[in-house]
Amino acid sequence: MEAVSVPLEHGLVLAALLFSLGLIGVMVRRNLLFILMSLEIMLNSTALAFIMVGARWAKPDGQVMFMLILTVAAAEVAVGLGLLLQLHHRFRSLDTNAASHLRG
Amino acid sequence: MELILFYLAAAISLGTTLMAITRTNAAHALIYFIISLLASAVIFFLVGAPFAAVLEVIVYAGAIMVLFVFVIMMLNLGEAGQRQEQAWLSLSAWIVPAILAAILLAEMVLVLSSSETPIPAQSVTPKQVGESLFGPYILAVEIASMLLLAGLVGAYHLGRRYLEETREDEGE
Numbered sequence: 269m270e271a272v273s274v275p276l277e278h279g280l281v282l283a284a285l286l287f288s289l290g291l292i293g294v295m296v297r298r299n300l301l302f303i304l305m306s307l308e309i310m311l312n313s314t315a316l317a318f319i320m321v322g323a324r325w326a327k328p329d330g331q332v333m334f335m336l337i338l339t340v341a342a343a344e345v346a347v348g349l350g351l352l353l354q355l356h357h358r359f360r361s362l363d364t365n366a367a368s369h370l371r372g
Numbered sequence: 373m374e375l376i377l378f379y380l381a382a383a384i385s386l387g388t389t390l391m392a393i394t395r396t397n398a399a400h401a402l403i404y405f406i407i408s409l410l411a412s413a414v415i416f417f418l419v420g421a422p423f424a425a426v427l428e429v430i431v432y433a434g435a436i437m438v439l440f441v442f443v444i445m446m447l448n449l450g451e452a453g454q455r456q457e458q459a460w461l462s463l464s465a466w467i468v469p470a471i472l473a474a475i476l477l478a479e480m481v482l483v484l485s486s487s488e489t490p491i492p493a494q495s496v497t498p499k500q501v502g503e504s505l506f507g508p509y510i511l512a513v514e515i516a517s518m519l520l521l522a523g524l525v526g527a528y529h530l531g532r533r534y535l536e537e538t539r540e541d542e543g544e
Contacts, residue, residue: 293393295469323419328504339516343523350530
């Protein structure tokens with residue numbers, strides 16, 4: 269397969285744009301489901317940056333890092349959605365402000 | 373010509389991500405996010421990482437997003453949840469963090485746009501990735517497997533309590 273010679277900076281700018289969209293999502297939304305989704309956007313943008321840099325030097329290391337990020341994302345989503353179910357069960361709402369008081 | 377494909381995929385990825393974080397309906401946001409992931413997969417394929425592109429579609433857009441779909445269906449948020457979201461998404465709530473994040477982003481774009489290095493048109497085969505993964509990165513693979521085990525146990529623990537308590541509620 270023939271790859272395209274994309275300017276590295278444009279790939280990194282795209283990753284930065286996606287990361288800040290995810291960051292805005294985490295800061296703005298109060299629904300835990302959307303916060304988890306924004307976390308996924310941020311993780312995916314870092315993966316994109318790794319792939320871009322790996323492709324720049326035509327080395328497999330970027331893709332190895334991508335796979336590790338994929339693993340982290342899978343584990344994070346599994347635990348995060350478990351927490352989300354607990355939140356919904358206890359407060360009948362997905363509002364993170366409902367769980368702002370620490371009680372044992 | 374191929375460069376246009378990259379910019380097209382990048383534009384789709386950005387647009388759908390923006391739509392995903394601004395939707396009030398969780399299922400709609402999820403669909404937009406899946407399109408964004410597919411666009412990322414196209415970019416991976418274009419820059420010569422076909423194995424990563426395939427994994428992105430199978431694991432990210434497939435397995436991880438299916439978890440989200442399951443939870444959305446399980447909770448059945450519906451119309452009431454959508455109204456609540458609309459009430460939370462007022463302009464005053466999101467404009468300040470959005471501006472701050474945009475300033476940080478502008479700085480980063482400025483730094484990155486000062487020089488241009490093209491990515492060589494050379495693709496990295498799955499064989500190279502596998503050799504690297506089970507060669508110098510073998511410890512990272514072990515750590516990843518332990519992380520997955522921890523995630524599995526944690527998710528089981530959290531989910532089991534939820535299911536048991538739901539069953540007790542129904543029994544009462």
